Amino acid sequence: MIGMKNLRRVSAVAVTAGAVTATGALAAPAQAAARIATPTIVAKGGFVMNNGNGKALFGKAADTRRSTGSTTKIMTARVVLAQKNLNLNAKVRIDKAYSDYIVSKNASSARLIVGDKVTVGQLLYGLMLPSGCDAAYALADKFGSGSTRAARVKSFIGKMNATAKSLGLKNTHFDSFDGIGGGANYSTPRDLTKLASNAMKYSTFRTVVKTKATKQKVTMANGGYRYMSWTNTNNLLGGYSGTIGVKTGSGPEAKYCLVFAATRGGKTVIGTVLTSSSVANRTADAKKLMDYGFKK
Numbered sequence: 001m002i003g004m005k006n007l008r009r010v011s012a013v014a015v016t017a018g019a020v021t022a023t024g025a026l027a028a029p030a031q032a033a034a035r036i037a038t039p040t041i042v043a044k045g046g047f048v049m050n051n052g053n054g055k056a057l058f059g060k061a062a063d064t065r066r067s068t069g070s071t072t073k074i075m076t077a078r079v080v081l082a083q084k085n086l087n088l089n090a091k092v093r094i095d096k097a098y099s100d101y102i103v104s105k106n107a108s109s110a111r112l113i114v115g116d117k118v119t120v121g122q123l124l125y126g127l128m129l130p131s132g133c134d135a136a137y138a139l140a141d142k143f144g145s146g147s148t149r150a151a152r153v154k155s156f157i158g159k160m161n162a163t164a165k166s167l168g169l170k171n172t173h174f175d176s177f178d179g180i181g182g183g184a185n186y187s188t189p190r191d192l193t194k195l196a197s198n199a200m201k202y203s204t205f206r207t208v209v210k211t212k213a214t215k216q217k218v219t220m221a222n223g224g225y226r227y228m229s230w231t232n233t234n235n236l237l238g239g240y241s242g243t244i245g246v247k248t249g250s251g252p253e254a255k256y257c258l259v260f261a262a263t264r265g266g267k268t269v270i271g272t273v274l275t276s277s278s279v280a281n282r283t284a285d286a287k288k289l290m291d292y293g294f295k296k
Helices: 004-032 069-081 096-105 120-128 133-143 149-166 189-199 203-209 279-295
Strands: 045-050 056-060 091-093 117-119 213-219 225-231 243-251 255-264 267-276
Touching: 045 189, 045 279, 056 189, 056 279, 069 120, 069 133, 069 149, 069 189, 069 203, 069 243, 069 255, 091 133, 096 133, 117 120, 120 133, 120 203, 120 213, 120 225, 133 149, 189 243, 189 255, 189 267, 203 243, 255 279, 267 279
Parallel strands: none
Antiparallel strands: 045 056, 045 267, 091 117, 117 213, 213 225, 243 255, 255 267
């Protein structure tokens, strides 16, 4: 006959064994869960990382140098925002050279009007939303050093390359302020992602690149004013939940590029696709990489 003390011990063993059995049964499906499939993208190069800790989550030819198109303008904005004592309300007179440049290059434009006075802050919207090469020219002319426009532009591009070096972007070089260069304008998916991550530390940059559309009041040459309306070329805004930026790019050599970022549940993923085959495919590529990044 089993004493009460021994009976309690036997019962405890039985209950524990039952719990282990139950736990094992419940754990099996979780252990059998399929691993997250690595995405396939059309773009020739791609990269995505966790913006919080910098951990790489996906890479495809992540360190191969490629033409960057207008994603170059991320660096244009970054150089401007790093200026000491930057006054976003300082006004810049729109010169005929800026509009002549747009016409000669058949470039994307913020439709800036000669003689208007546009603030630095407004030029950043014109740079990043409609991808205005005229806005890029105006900013380079404003923030470069030198007695001639050519010297100032050269100085500004020098600042772009110096910044790339300071950020450790070893596979990045610029020969233009807007991506329309002479063949020496290149970066990689990893470098552009790192650049964008750094630029996102500036609150003004974050505000601009997450803006879908804006209407800005600018001063005309006669002292009156007009409104400029700009729409963001980044269709992930409003098209992918949590999107917070960053910048589209395209060109004959660059094809279709996109630097992207999104935040969900307190986690931010940021990345780049270079040399995709169409606007639709670069968007689809970016969505795949963000979906994957959030699951990792």
